[in-house]
Amino acid sequence: MFKIPFLDIPPLQRAAGTVRLPGSKSISNRVLLLAGLSEGQTAVHDLLDSDDTRVMLASLRELGCQLEQREDGVLLVTGIGAQLKGSCAKLFLGNAGTAMRPLTAALALLAATQGGEFELSGVPRMHERPIGDLVDALRALGCQIECLGNEGYPPLRLSGPSALKLNEPVRVRGDVSSQFLTALLLALPLVSAQPVVVEVVGELISKPYVHITLELLARFGIQVQREGWQRFTIPAGSRYRSPGAVHVEGDASSASYFIALGALAAIEQPLRIEGVGSASLQGDVRFAEAASAMGARIEAGPNWLAVQRGAWPLKAIDLDCNHIPDAAMTLAVMALYADGPSTLRNIASWRVKETDRIAAMATELKKLGAQVEEGPDWLRVHPLRLWQSASIHTYDDHRVAMCFSLAAFHGLLGKELVGPRVTVRIEDPNCVAKTFPDYFETLFEVVSADPADVPVITIDGPTASGKGTLADEVAHELGYWILDSGALYRATGLAASRAGIDLDDAQAVAAVARGLDLHFRKGRATLAGEDVTEALRAEATGLMASQVAAHQPVRDALQQLQLDFRRAPGLVADGRDMGTAIFPDAGLKVFLTASAATRAERRHKQLISKGISASIEGLRADLEARDARDKSRSASPLKPAADALSLDNSAQTIEESRDLLLRWWAERGPFSVQR
């Protein structure tokens, strides 16, 4: 997760590999509610773990459902069997429309029939998202609902008991959001002692989402009868019955970013997307048709897609997007790469989503330099040839963040470079946590950039100056990868000494370096399958590292391994020769020092905290000897690069050093200082 103020994405060129999608948000939250209302236990497989599902889970727990996370990731939900366990609760639902609407309907009906009082609230944006049509429908039915802020908007208070009028059809508007109808369909089986009829007023939008609702209701034992998309009947005596186990499909809206990615950048090989396909329930899989119309080459299996670039530039489209409201935002960004203006129509619902998405898309696309026109329910985007770096505001809207990451792909038309290479800054990247917490990690796994375009910060300096600590801090703030180059020399020294090799035998040690079976995962290092995290950090290993690092053949053997760390979105590399030898073109080079006394003291503290005893004098002698060797060797000696900025942090805190580096970095970047 990128919990940072912004993420700068450098120019990206290609995509290849396989993406596994997170579970569908729409299906996850519907399944949770149905499982929560059912009798018995439901094993939910592949549930999405995100902000929106977390608020639903917290609410279910509050309402008395038992939730148990199995070791294999499956969630066991024991439902309340349509019987309230408590008569009051206050539920906070964040910005999750898929929790607010159905819980409102379900709790209003439960309060009416069984008595109770429930308050439902969310973040400020949730209190601006209309729910009046659902409230009206429920009030007409006899439910007691109070809007605690503005009429027609959350927060809401639902209370009862009260008499329900179920003889007449429940009428609900369907032309603003289909979620109101979905909410009623999910909840009305609670009161279906007699048949209950729902009539939709106005033309129903987003029908595919209602289709998902009906399919899932069927899996939980409720066969809704449908006449067109206007009239729905819940048969008398309907009861929620757990199907035992449910598998949640991958999220088709999330797939749209990777389908677009394939269309833009899967040049040699298709990009494979797992979790959705031709057998998917979700309407947003039809985004694939829109992407095909723009030129993508797509092959589909039951639960996978393989997408490759076809037409380039993409083909402009003029499309009614009513059937793919969420995924269609991605088309607006693809339109930048088209051969003419593209028009997205029938998207009025965008105006009442996480933000006013029509306005947001228009504003942010224009920042990149695009010409954009908008109407009450449409958006027209003209292709972009002269790109400019832009800081994209994301409005706490996950989809804005995800679709604009695609604007980092540009420049290449055929083999020719068109326009400048620019940086796309995504503000508040963590807003993707709503539906796809690992979106950026997933993206960076499958994309590649020209290494020259990937920004690098180097931090070189003597031992215990704080390079590693500072590199971690800075990389974390920028969302960059980390190269601890010393670890490669340490691993080489350790592996060579374990193999009984003379550390002064340059060729023999270089052979070890070339065959190094070293992996870093989740803060642990393994060498030939053995966890060597602690062994690598031992002082003795540092001395061995310094010894083997003096051999040019060893340095040559490790060079490519180090260069391979240079991947989007960027790299912070620490060592002795990062700025002088490995990344001479780094955008920022820092030479970090501190007095020998300070460094000895820091190392001493570090060792003591790990329970290793050592004398400060001994440590100081060791580190001075190591510095002397690192500086005096002929192969890439420790010295500042000509263009490095020196920083003596003897009297600085880690935070002060970090903020200074980030300021230096911001001054060199395409955006003015932002912190």
Ligand SMILES: Nc1ncnc2c1ncn2[C@@H]1O[C@H](COP(=O)(O)OP(=O)(O)O)[C@@H](O)[C@H]1O
């Ligand atoms: N201003 C500072 N900057 C960086 N590290 C510091 C600072 N003050 C104290 N330290 C501590 O110094 C120790 C050595 O830092 P480390 O990153 O391991 O150094 P290096 O990678 O240069 O050998 C760490 O325990 C770190 O917390």
Ligand SMILES: Nc1ccn([C@H]2C[C@H](O)[C@@H](COP(=O)(O)OP(=O)(O)O)O2)c(=O)n1
């Ligand atoms: N880029 C590098 C990194 C480390 N080395 C050598 C020289 C160092 O004394 C050892 C150990 O490096 P490391 O950065 O892990 O050591 P410290 O954490 O600074 O004690 O490896 C090098 O020659 N070039």
